[in-house]
Amino acid sequence: MEEIISINNNRNNFNSESVTNNNNIENNNIENNNIENNNIENNNIENNNNNNINLENLSSSSSLELYNNYNNNINNSLTNLNSSLIANNIGVQVIFENISYKTENRNYKKQLKDEKKRKKKLGMERSDPTDPNPSYDVESSTPSIQTPQSRSSIIPKNSLNISKIDQSVNPQIMTNNGKIEKEITILSNVSGIIEKGEMVGLFGPSGSGKSTLLDILANRKSTGTITGKILVNGKEIGDAYKKYCSYVTQEEILLQTSTVEETLKFHADLRLPGSNEQEKWKIVEQVIKDIGLTKKAKSKIGGILPGGMMVKGLSGGEKKRVSIGCALVTNPSLVFLDEPTSGLDSLNALKVMKVLMNLTVTKGVTVICSIHQPRPEIYHLFNKIMIILKGRMIYCGNDVLNYFSSLPNQYQCPIHTNPADFILDTCHEISESDHCEEISESWETNWRDNMLAVSRIQPFNRSIEPSKTCSLLYQYKxxxxxxxxxxxxxxxxxxTRLSGGFMIGLLFSACFGTLSSSQEDVLKISGILFFLIAVLNLIPFTCITLFISNREIFNSERASKIYHSLPFYLSSITTEAFIQFLVSLIVSILVYSINHLRWNFSSFFITYFILYLINLLSDLYIIAISNITGKSDLTFIYGTTISITFLLFMGHLVPVKQLPKSFGWIHWINPLYYGYATVMVSQFKDYPLECPSDFCQFPNGNDVLKFYGLEDWTISKGIGILIVWICFFFVSGYWAISKLNKEKR
Structure with a gap:
């Protein structure tokens, strides 16, 4: 019980210290009001560091009852404290207002058609479409976006007020009255207040709308129709909101080869443009200390790399804390977490939640997280509970057990029962009872008066600099x-890639041997050039899983808005271009030195440069396909189909002049054809050939080019067209990564 009181003392100490600091800033003298009664001036924030949060022994029902009673008194004191702060114009508040985004149900007409067939099959008579009261609403919905009128920034360290948020999404089901609706309501009239420094647990059965509400509060919802208002310090959200609001997803999507401090430093570099290098490292060190990973700062994140290699690293709970740390580098006022304990064992889950609790106690960060069936120790870390059932708020406060006992059925929490389990069991029971609608409406009615009172509060006004962003060049770096x-x-x-290039060069050398300028080796030379281009075209297929993995990391980081898609894409292409440079160089040197192709510097350089362009081009179109499909299997299928088509119409297996007219045009849209034609010209243009007998099919290299229909081809033309194709695939890949397969929430 002493440990529980210690936690609440921490809460009081923090809020008291916050008041003292704010008084110094505003030069307000409030020693004679309610804050003086709480002995704020005598509290010292250093006591917070000496109080350790340890709830391992919190299990008995008597302790739970004492905790609930004590916590009620504490939260009542905090409510009075916040009222005093607001009265003295130093409080802060967050409200989102009139956000609207509508989307059409694309399956609406199909559902109507299927329903007609179903009713016809059952012998039921549908309503006449011309009936003034039709059974189905067939009007089309028009998407619209309402941009917030105010672009004011917000003040950090705030309280959150949510007023009647409605979230509708495209339905795949029918309503209870038999109608097929264009939209179904996932959240309806959800209201609540979240004060500064509170740790709020968002409870509810699966599918009740918890994650949807979190996404809306974090301004991450990208689909459906959103209405209602959410204010921050009495102002609408502006560009600064992303600076003071952080979101931690359920999945830990981190780069496996980076260390803990490198991961946090990466986020600090991109999200703290106004800080110098020394300040960033200081912030990183503090965050590592806050999340309890000081001893693991140099450890890699770890996991299975693309390609199957396993890197030893952090545990699941430690990775979750790193994800939380990434959200803390900007010192946010609000941290949203979607089921932070999901997939963790009970011990690691408790460690993660204690990290969050310490943030609220020592820094005043407001933590809001959805959670599913936490252990008792975790449940009692929350000082406010919000419960959503069937998309409606049925409770928001700190005395949920007494509230449930006051309901018509008088739901009582049994002795030695986890309150979190009791809440979920009661929610299921309420959802199946006749009182569900009544309870929701009763809560909304009781809440409306409180909302009206809140709406009369004068907002705290203070100018805040707009959120800064790094330059595109710095992001690229x-x-x-x-x-x-x-x-x-x-x-x-x-x-794998470099050794693969080395092995390819050796195999080609062993297969074709030392070549000469005789008639017998003409086909070997053209064959080795063909297979070199073919193999370099297929090498990027080995990296499809890497491209898809990078795309997942990009989607996660793009949702956090820490960098623009262009620097990410350019940096990825830069890395790939460097790798392809090395692979092409290794292959070219081995083949040229062993097979003895046309040996002069210009011929070698042109051949190498063309092979490099082909390798880079192939890499780019595989990246473009992976960005379009977003799936490795589809990328492989489409990529192989395109590559086989390119190889068949490249002009070697069947010379261009001998291609059938119905398909002969394909070689003009085949970038590999231009590469093959250019390397052939570099090898055979004005190249004398030896004729061992009286019959000589190719007296010189120009006759070889004429046989393949390349007598008028020039090297500059081939290089220019290849560069155009590279630009085309580059732009296609960027368009796909910036416009397609975005994370939809």
């Missing part, structure tokens, strides 16, 4: 640095 570190640490990526 940081991303390139991370990419190259990842490349050299992922041996399965660079060793």
């Amino acid at each position: 940081i991303l390139v640095k991370r990419n190259f570190k990842d490349f050299f640490r992922n041996s399965s990526a660079y060793v």
